[in-house]
Amino acid sequence: MMLRWYLVAAGTCVALSFLVPDGSWWQVAVQVLTGYLAVSAIIAGALRHRGTARAAWLAFAAGVGGNATGILVEAYSFHVNAEYESPGWPDVGYLALYPGLAIGLVLLIRRRSEGHDWGALVDATTVTTGLGLLAWVFMIRPAIDQTDLSPLAHLTGVAYPVGDVLVLAMLTRLLLGGGARSAAFRLMIASAFLFLAGDVTWAVLNTIGVEPGPAAHRVLGAVFLLAYVLVGHAALHRSAAQIGETAGPPPKLGPGLLVLLTLASLMAPLLLLGQIAAGEVTDALPIAICSIVLFLLVVIRMAQLLRQLEAQTARVRELSRTDELTGLPNRRAWGAELPAALERARRDGAGLAVVMIDLDHFKRFNDEYGHPAGDRLLKSAAAAWSGQLRGTDHLARYGGEEFIALLPGADTAESVAVLRRLMAATPLGQTFSAGLAQWNGVETSDELVARADAALYDAKRAGRNRVEVASAQPDTDARLTPR
Structure with missing residues (x-):
């Protein structure tokens, strides 16, 4: 009113x-x-x-x-x-x-x-x-x-x-x-x-x-x-x-702003040309000072845009290597990390283990509680497991309800101990099956992951809620049931 x-x-x-x-x-x-x-x-x-x-x-x-x-x-x-x-x-x-x-x-x-x-x-x-x-x-x-x-x-x-x-x-x-x-x-x-x-x-x-x-x-x-x-x-x-x-x-920085900035940057030379055409340059010093200032401003703006471009490129690179749902490294990042970890283990003569983890009956959970609840389970599981890993360990989302962990410097016993902590921390009363493969010092990263994946399917066939150790090294075979 x-x-x-x-x-x-x-x-x-x-x-x-x-x-x-x-x-x-x-x-x-x-x-x-x-x-x-x-x-x-x-x-x-x-x-x-x-x-x-x-x-x-x-x-x-x-x-x-x-x-x-x-x-x-x-x-x-x-x-x-x-x-x-x-x-x-x-x-x-x-x-x-x-x-x-x-x-x-x-x-x-x-x-x-x-x-x-x-x-x-x-x-x-x-x-x-x-x-x-x-x-x-x-x-x-x-x-x-x-x-x-x-x-x-x-x-x-x-x-x-x-x-x-x-x-x-x-x-x-x-x-x-x-x-x-x-x-x-x-x-x-x-x-x-x-x-x-x-x-x-x-x-x-x-x-x-x-x-x-x-x-x-x-x-x-x-x-x-x-x-x-x-x-x-x-x-x-x-x-x-x-x-x-x-x-x-x-x-x-759209077309309209670019046109405005271009006209402002050209103001000094345009005024100088106009005064030259009129037969008398009356503002040489102000035009010169303004030209220098505008040139420096353009250089500063270009430097800012280059820094923004570099930051955005780094951000895109990071996003391309990060799982959007869980915030963990994705399969692409894992594929780049594992060969480097194997090379470090070969150079240092240290042990290394890879674990494939699969949430049990995840499809049934999704059907019963809905996909949003399934997404929340994946996020909370990733966060809970990350909190139980050692400082040198790496956890990534491999796809769907599958995760993969890299345990540098760990033998089978240490790896089993880590997995016990992960089983106990799994949220909402859910369980997982896991396949553990100890690197033998000569196999490639693909061969190592394939052995861990085969062990995971052995764990599923054996009834789930357990860990199977890959059979390439019989003396380290183990069966683990959560306490």
Whole structure:
């Protein structure tokens, strides 16, 4: 209900701005009222939603309030004192918009980001550097070059485009970072861009010495009024409470962002070519500095992308060797580990055993309790068995309900002792059958696994819930039943 009344009141003010006489007190009243309505809506929304971004909303309210007050002070100076010359007290109010927006955006960035997103920071810096050079050439330097102005007037004239670049940098960083794109977020972003659009338009008109007519003046004023309305709408929207919450990863380096980064990176050479074509290079040093900065940023971004690629490659390699359900090494990883273990055992003259393990009646368990329960059994069994193995042992999922264990340096007796612990730790009262093969020092890894697999089937045929030792070494044959 509060949002509805706010939109009705603010929308009425925007409509009246086109109807009241241009330059009149009525127009001033409508503009200032629109700004103060937005401030009231922002404060009410911050207090109402109790979200994670209250400080950011209050910073926005301070900036918008200062900007609206600037309109009132300028009107007072002009209508009461019959003159207004910049810089003056109205500029203090107008300039308050920039720190208010910038501080609010910084607080949102910190709230919405998990850790340090260096990629988004480099991308935002690249875009800001390119656009900052553009602002220097067409707005900042022309303001500095005006020799008939006082130092304070120079400072004030430069402060406006610098503020625009600062806010644009924060907006770019916010958009390139993570977080949910809720309705309140989009309304707030649209409001900030409208403030920038209106401000840049005024700056360009002042630079080229064009005075807008009454109709254009109303339209430009309506741009700021609409920016007031949108930020107030954002604060009262039901999604405003979540605007500072982290949700989801940062956007990917897609085609749109690549085009934007390319244009920003080409800004310096394009401006240089333009000045050469015009017959006079007036900004050689800023363009050179900007070119160096942009080059370094591109190199840094490439290094980041290479590191990300290496990390992703390592992660894919790890996933390709890890069983997704149990987290154990899979058959592919086992196939690479066993030959290396045999070579180490041959070099060190140590014993080595391989055990094939198969959960008993697993299909019956699945049919009775369902496949999700079967998956939980596999996961819990893998975790329980891993906790009972020695530090040098390796357990892998071989396929289905079959697991395989590598026991370096173990003889038959030690291997049997390990398997006793595994049998006792098997969860949910389940049992397993196992085939144990002791390496004879000459056979290949495939031959060793084949002997363990044959022993496993002997254990199944013998009634399950037991371990059979491979028969290649008769003196080590054993039968094990859990105690």
